[in-house]
Amino acid sequence: MRLDNVAKRYGFTLPWVIHDVTLEIPAGRLVRFEGKNGSGKSTLLRVIAGVSEPSRGSVTGRPATGYVPERFPPALPFRARDYLSHIGRIHGLTGRALASAIDTCLDRLSGRELAGVPLRDMSKGMSQKVAVAQALLPGSGLLVLDEAWTGLDVEAKAALDEAVAERLADGGSVVFVDHEPGRLGHLEAERWQLDNAQASRVPSDDSAGGETGGSEQRPGPEDTE
Amino acid sequence: MIALIWYELSLLLRSHRWIAPAVLFALGVFGLGGATLRHGAGLGPGLAWSALVLVPVEAWLTRSMLTAEPAASRACVAAAGGPRRTQLAALIAPAVVGAAFGLVGILWQIFRLGVPRAAGNAIRVGELFADLGGGLAAGLVCLLVGSAVAVLLNPPVIRRSATAVLGTTGAVVLALAWNGSPANAAVRSIGYAGQERTWPAGVAMAAALGLVAVAWTISTQIAARRDG
Numbered sequence: 001m002r003l004d005n006v007a008k009r010y011g012f013t014l015p016w017v018i019h020d021v022t023l024e025i026p027a028g029r030l031v032r033f034e035g036k037n038g039s040g041k042s043t044l045l046r047v048i049a050g051v052s053e054p055s056r057g058s059v060t061g062r063p064a065t066g067y068v069p070e071r072f073p074p075a076l077p078f079r080a081r082d083y084l085s086h087i088g089r090i091h092g093l094t095g096r097a098l099a100s101a102i103d104t105c106l107d108r109l110s111g112r113e114l115a116g117v118p119l120r121d122m123s124k125g126m127s128q129k130v131a132v133a134q135a136l137l138p139g140s141g142l143l144v145l146d147e148a149w150t151g152l153d154v155e156a157k158a159a160l161d162e163a164v165a166e167r168l169a170d171g172g173s174v175v176f177v178d179h180e181p182g183r184l185g186h187l188e189a190e191r192w193q194l195d196n197a198q199a200s201r202v203p204s205d206d207s208a209g210g211e212t213g214g215s216e217q218r219p220g221p222e223d224t225e
Numbered sequence: 226m227i228a229l230i231w232y233e234l235s236l237l238l239r240s241h242r243w244i245a246p247a248v249l250f251a252l253g254v255f256g257l258g259g260a261t262l263r264h265g266a267g268l269g270p271g272l273a274w275s276a277l278v279l280v281p282v283e284a285w286l287t288r289s290m291l292t293a294e295p296a297a298s299r300a301c302v303a304a305a306g307g308p309r310r311t312q313l314a315a316l317i318a319p320a321v322v323g324a325a326f327g328l329v330g331i332l333w334q335i336f337r338l339g340v341p342r343a344a345g346n347a348i349r350v351g352e353l354f355a356d357l358g359g360g361l362a363a364g365l366v367c368l369l370v371g372s373a374v375a376v377l378l379n380p381p382v383i384r385r386s387a388t389a390v391l392g393t394t395g396a397v398v399l400a401l402a403w404n405g406s407p408a409n410a411a412v413r414s415i416g417y418a419g420q421e422r423t424w425p426a427g428v429a430m431a432a433a434l435g436l437v438a439v440a441w442t443i444s445t446q447i448a449a450r451r452d453g
Binding site: 046052053067069070072073076077078082090092138 | 228229231232235236239240241294295297298300301302303304305306307308449450451
């Protein structure tokens, strides 16, 4: 898929949150966005995921998309399985394919016992598992992860890492933001830095450069986890 | 699209946010309607009353739906189904519930007021169909007006709760009472034979359809562009 001169602002008088972003996300590509708080990472991810349309520019060739938002609210009147069934059906899954996709996604996150639990009764970690599971349902295409690891237990974090690697190997693409600099460090990622609404590609040999961001000084990837 | 509508409908029904509008409908049609309409007045005024009650009920249902979904879960659904189609589904779902209420209202009026009969107790089929056709059309106009009013004055178009609630209430009163309103015109056209008709039923229908088309377009456009 491609973004051409994509710009986004939330009102005619408001400043651009992202401006003039052109990038390509080919099949099999892992893309990481970095930047300060409020640099437009989440907005760019929402545009890439198709949740929000750009104010200017175009997004073309987006495949089936799963999106994990920064904070998934448990305040929905569904049990996990009912919720996942709804999302699966919206993705075009039906019958046994839908049931097995739900089981696969929950099993993968060791969340099978969550199936019958109302979302309202879930802890943050539990509902985050459901958030990840709904994004994995399509099984192929684009996965957009906005700090999706936050709140997951160690086992589920590892399972998500594995799901990302599998998705890339299957020819899907993954776009992510995470506050852990070492996240998915074992996979080859294309890195982009967001600053002043502009996105710039971080050269691949620069392992820790462009990482600084005002109040958010971070350790290099090798220092974490 | 069916899956999206089904999701939004489930969200509305399971959140129990439809109950308060349902109570309003029941009070309006079964309670107040029974007190104000005399038996033998004919089916027309009964159907007109049921249609009229749909305006505030549909506005309330629509507001309930538009405020039911947390932004983050809407984002997950929009990624799967597209933001415009998702918003459209959220506008259709309360209309489906409102239409079900409307049909209950029509059945209740037939049960209560009876069908038009000639001497010798034969049903006057032509008159019955004319009444029902008029009642359905008036109900649809009122449903569309209730939806349009709520869509234009609630999130994502108007986000502040106080403004939205006051604005919607005011607009509903206007839609009911102002004789330039399509809902008022549609109800007059079937309910009060002999009273001065403002607009012909066809014009009221066209106006309601136009209003809803504009409101729904604005709402889906904003939903596709908004932040969180």
